[in-house]
Structures are given as C-alpha cells and as structure tokens.
Ligand SMILES: Nc1ncnc2c1ncn2[C@@H]1O[C@H](COP(=O)(O)OP(=O)(O)O)[C@@H](O)[C@H]1O
C-alpha cells in the first residue's frame with residue numbers, strides 16, 4: 153500500500169499524542185529468542201526501539217535467547233530439559249548460558265543499535281548487582297529466583313543517553329551465576345523502574361482462546377480473567393510465565409503490559425503509536 157502525503161501526515165499526527173504521553177517515560181521491552189528468527193526481523197525490531205529512543209522515550213531492553221542456548225547445548229551433546237518452561241541448569245549449562253547470552257546475543261543487539269546510531273550498553277544482571285538472585289529449586293540447579301533488583305546502574309546508563317541491554321543472569325550471595333527466565337527479569341525490572349509500559353515480544357499474535365487460531369486473539373485481559381484462562385487450560389506453557397509476570401507488573405504499578413508478535417514487522421511501533429494497538433493488553 154502506498155500512502156499519499158496526506159495519509160503520511162495523518163499517521164504522524166496520530167502518533168503525536170503518544171509521543172507526548174510517553175516523552176521521557178521508561179518502556180521495558182523483552183525481546184525473546186523465538187522472535188529473533190531472522191536477521192531482517194531482528195534489524196527491524198531494533199530499528200523500532202531506536203526510533204523510540206530518538207522520539208524521547210527511554211527504552212530498556214531485556215533479551216532472551218532460549219533457542220540459541222539449546223543449540224549450543226545440542227552442539228556439545230547435551231539435551232535441554234525444561235520444567236514448567238524453565239531450563240534445568242547444571243554447572244556446565246550455566247556456563248553455556250552465559251557464553252550465549254553475554255558473549256553472542258547481547259553484543260549482536262548492541263551492534264544493531266550502533267548501526268542505527270543509538271548508543272547501547274550490554275549489561276549482565278551480575279553487573280552492579282542489577283539482579284540479586286538465589287536458587288529457585290534445587291532440582292533445577294542454577295535457575296534463579298529474583299531476590300532484588302538494583303536499578304542504580306540502569307538509571308545512570310539511561311541518564312548518560314544509552315539504551316541498556318540486559319541479559320537475564322543473576323548473581324547469588326557467593327558470586328555464583330543464576331539463569332533466570334527473561335520474562336520474569338523484564339517484569340521485575342519494569343516494576344523496579346516504575347516503567348510506564350512493559351512489552352513482551354513473542355512468536356504468536358498475543359494471548360488467544362485457541363492459540364492455533366489467530367482469529368481468537370484476546371485484545372484485552374485483566375488479572376482475574378487471566379487466572380481463569382490459566383485454570384481452565386486456555387493459557388498454557390510459555391504463555392503462563394508471561395501472563396504471571398505481566399499481572400505482577402501491573403499490580404506493582406506498571407500501567408500497562410502488552411504481549412505482541414515479534415514476527416509482525418513494526419509491531420512495537422503499531423502498539424505504542426497507534427490508536428488501535430496490537431496483540432494483548434494486560435491491565436490490573
Ligand atoms: N492461550 C495462548 N495464547 C497464545 N500462546 C499460547 C497460549 N497458550 C500457550 N501458548 C504458547 O506460548 C508460546 C509463547 O511462549 P514462549 O514459547 O515461551 O515464547 P518466547 O520464547 O517468545 O518467550 C506460544 O508460542 C504458544 O505456543
């Protein structure tokens with residue numbers, strides 16, 4: 153579709169009220185591994201976040217990379233095992249997780265921001281003790297439970313004009329590393345930063361009554377409805393931690409949370425700058 157000059161002006165004007173509303177506000181974006189399916193799409197997501205920065209928002213990115221960690225494990229002959237969506241993490245898997253997230257995915261994201269002339273800084277949750285964690289369950293090994301988020305380093309990085317790119321690794325009392333689900337990290341960071349919005353980018357249209365049928369998309373859901381959908385088995389698997397992290401974030405003061413489709417080009421811009429929004433919005 154080719155827009156006329158008038159249509160283009162209309163689109164810009166529609167976005168103006170949102171640019172004003174979100175000026176200088178923090179928006180936490182969780183970019184999951186399943187939505188990093190190809191280079192073009194990755195570039196597109198980072199360009200959208202770059203635009204947010206240029207129009208005056210403060211985006212904070214928390215990244216995932218589950219499929220890449222699994223690939224690395226398989227490469228070394230290890231089989232990935234998940235319990236309720238969490239990767240069972242022995243010592244060797246923890247090392248691989250850090251290698252993939254801190255050594256490959258975070259620097260790739262930083263490079264993409266650099267290509268858009270946006271200053272970005274990769275931060276492990278261990279840096280400046282951003283994420284203090286403890287063992288969640290001894291059967292899961294080094295899977296972490298978030299104990300405390302320290303926002304000082306994140307806010308100073310934002311004040312210096314950088315986009316923080318946070319990897320979901322926590323630090324324990326004895327300096328040990330913990331592997332934490334990136335949705336949980338994004339929710340906890342959004343709450344601690346008192347973010348205006350939390351956006352989880354995933355590989356489906358949003359929350360659906362039947363997730364194999366996009367026409368059943370639920371565009372707005374509150375905490376009570378979400379719990380009902382979990383109890384009756386409509387929301388399952390990886391969507392459960394997402395919903396739980398959104399409902400705790402809204403209870404903790406984040407105004408709105410959104411689960412949107414990273415496979416759709418410019419889904420972030422459509423969500424933030426248009427009247428209709430996109431995906432599923434979760435409110436208190
Ligand atoms: N009701 C539902 N609506 C949408 N997706 C659902 C639902 N229930 C379960 N899912 C599953 O949740 C998945 C998203 O979670 P996950 O794979 O952990 O995403 P990511 O890797 O992006 O964090 C979807 O691909 C889908 O298979």
Ligand SMILES: CC(=O)N[C@@H](CCC(=O)OP(=O)(O)O)C(=O)O
Pocket residue numbers: 183184185186215216217218219221237238239249295296320331332333334335
């Ligand atoms: C404990 C746990 O499961 N941690 C995740 C961390 C990465 C992640 O969350 O990546 P996605 O967002 O791409 O799923 C993992 O090891 O896969």
